[in-house]
């Protein structure tokens with residue numbers, strides 16, 4: 001838990017998948033949260049989605065009912081940006097990945113927010129200096145990139161800009177830890193940040209194997225989920241390899257296997273565009289593999305995710 005003060009109110013701007021997830025997470029901790037969306041339909045959807053996703057956390061044993069209901073009593077849909085942002089100590093932006101739209105939004109937020117409000121962007125990969133380019137006070141701004149769904153996956157990437165103050169980073173870390181998140185800090189901005197780059201490189205290889213006819217989508221997904229990803233959930237790739245060659249650790253691992261890896265690296269796909277016919281083939285293969293309805297598939301995924309999180313928490317030693 002944090003030693004710092006908790007926010008009196010959080011404002012979430014943009015009530016899509018990610019905004020609703022942030023709002024559900026804050027409400028599940030009993031924090032007052034106000035949501036604003038530029039579209040009336042978006043706001044209407046949030047009024048259903050946020051309570052649904054917040055209460056789902058109780059069923060998934062990720063939150064307690066009393067706190068959730070207290071948080072939901074203070075969950076509000078704002079009719080304007082001003083109404084959402086005023087009195088908020090933390091503004092979370094979650095509008096689409098469009099740099100100009102984000103710049104304009106933060107310019108407007110700055111005009112109505114209090115002086116000491118923290119601003120974070122949910123961007124998945126845009127340089128923070130670009131996201132906050134139109135803000136006069138960039139010292140209180142940084143990217144806090146969640147993973148989907150934000151109310152379940154604990155990792156959040158913090159990506160400060162050159163002008164972000166250390167105190168803003170610390171404050172974001174405190175808030176996120178109070179929400180049970182695990183913030184990681186990038187030492188310098190890089191396109192796609194760290195998580196996006198890892199996901200993009202693994203996914204390109206996965207797509208390539210499917211499109212080349214090496215393996216079907218369902219077996220490929222199993223190969224990742226029950227193969228490297230299962231191991232990586234217990235120990236990241238470097239620790240995994242450090243433990244993979246006896247007691248001598250990574251030195252021996254490199255002696256034994258670097259040559260093989262170098263051979264494979266030389267053959268990995270390097271394409272950076274998926275042509276329309278390849279997109280069609282990929283969509284067809286995925287839809288053939290997963291015929292269920294999306295909400296049901298998502299619910300089952302969330303059940304597995306919370307079971308994994310529970311197991312990890314129970315076995316945590318540090």
Ligand SMILES: NC(=O)c1ccc[n+]([C@@H]2O[C@H](COP(=O)([O-])OP(=O)(O)OC[C@H]3O[C@@H](n4cnc5c(N)ncnc54)[C@H](O)[C@@H]3O)[C@@H](O)[C@H]2O)c1
Nearest residue numbers: 014015016017018037038039042094095097122123124148
């Ligand atoms: N979807 C993911 O898996 C994921 C994961 C991590 C981060 N992100 C990032 O989070 C952000 C939001 O993604 P999403 O998937 O929730 O998008 P989305 O399209 O589902 O939702 C965006 C919402 O923002 C609203 N909006 C658009 N312009 C607005 C404005 N100026 N003011 C207020 N509301 C506005 C839209 O009406 C919409 O409801 C993006 O930057 C995205 O890259 C997405």
